[in-house]
Amino acid sequence: MKNLRDLHQMKQASEKISMVTAYDYPSAKQVEAAEIDMILVGDSLGMTVLGYESTVDVTLEDMLHHAKAVRRGAPNTYVVVDMPFGTVGVDMAIDLKNATKLYQQSGANAIKVEGGHLTAFIEQATHIGVPVVAHLGLTPQSVGVMGYRMQGATKAAAEKLIADAQAVERAGAVVLVLEAVPSDLAAHISAQLEIPVIGIGAGNGTDGQVLVYHDMLSYGVDRTAKFVKQYGDFSTGIEALKQYDVEVKSSTFPSEQYTYQKQIMDEVGK
Ligand code: KIV
Numbered sequence: 001m002k003n004l005r006d007l008h009q010m011k012q013a014s015e016k017i018s019m020v021t022a023y024d025y026p027s028a029k030q031v032e033a034a035e036i037d038m039i040l041v042g043d044s045l046g047m048t049v050l051g052y053e054s055t056v057d058v059t060l061e062d063m064l065h066h067a068k069a070v071r072r073g074a075p076n077t078y079v080v081v082d083m084p085f086g087t088v089g090v091d092m093a094i095d096l097k098n099a100t101k102l103y104q105q106s107g108a109n110a111i112k113v114e115g116g117h118l119t120a121f122i123e124q125a126t127h128i129g130v131p132v133v134a135h136l137g138l139t140p141q142s143v144g145v146m147g148y149r150m151q152g153a154t155k156a157a158a159e160k161l162i163a164d165a166q167a168v169e170r171a172g173a174v175v176l177v178l179e180a181v182p183s184d185l186a187a188h189i190s191a192q193l194e195i196p197v198i199g200i201g202a203g204n205g206t207d208g209q210v211l212v213y214h215d216m217l218s219y220g221v222d223r224t225a226k227f228v229k230q231y232g233d234f235s236t237g238i239e240a241l242k243q244y245d246v247e248v249k250s251s252t253f254p255s256e257q258y259t260y261q262k263q264i265m266d267e268v269g270k
Contacts, residue, residue, distance in 0.1 A: 001077060003078065004109075004175075007037065010207070011195075011196040016207065017038065017196055017207055018209060019036065019039070019209065021039070021041070021211070021212045021214075022040075022213055023041060023066045023213070024070065027073070027213050028070040028072070028077075032073065032077045037208070039070060039074055039077050039080070040210055041070050041081040041106075042082050042212065043141070050062065054143050055084065055143075059087075060083075060102060062084065063081055067102075067106035080109065080112050081102060082112045083099060083102060083111050084141070089115065100130060110131035110174055111125070111130060111131070112135055116163075118168075122134060122172055122173050125172075126173075132172065133177060134165075135177040136165060137179040137180050138180035138181075138201070148180075152182060158185050165192070178197055178198070179200045179201055183202060183204065184203075186199050186203050186206050198210050200227065215228045216228065216232065217234045218235050220235075
């Protein structure tokens, strides 16, 4: 398994870091078999596997349930798990209790939190031994406030993002995820910070990239953002399911090949 030191060394050596989301045992197994450097058990699972409108409905128990399955599927990959909406940023004591529970029980290597307002939390969590990945730029848990749009697109917003990135690094964040920001801004932040910066919709100047498994494999998604490249097409599974339906209804499945042939009824008698 790549550890934090390996990831930081990759940045120093200008080696790009790959990260993909996974939410269950089979997807985690695939990601590990593909030798991707990091897995994110993202709260995007709210939309991709639970069918919610946004990440806002996802609970700590949901994250724990899925992260444990991912860990079983990918025992040798650096796994990051999202703290879902409402479980952090409300009350420091409760935030730390939630973070400890998620980190301890999920088997993940780090937790991830969204927003530049959480520097005090990052500091405290780091202090008690919980590694924290910070997520800035477009933060989907705040979609009701900011919408799904590019962030850091004005001088003031770009300066604020730079200041937030520096602040989360100072607070102890081990990695930064930067979502939906202009590529020159993302490249500038990546060059300034010592910690690896993983981009999504942030251009090619970051230290690594993350994509959502279901988006990149076209698995149950109706539309994707501009920054998603589709590397596979799981939607062909629908054709397979249609074929199965036809074969069941025409009694061509199961054929002999898929049938136990022992003639037991001769022994049972009539
Ligand atoms: O939940 C998620 O999948 C994420 C990525 C978009 C970075 O946070």
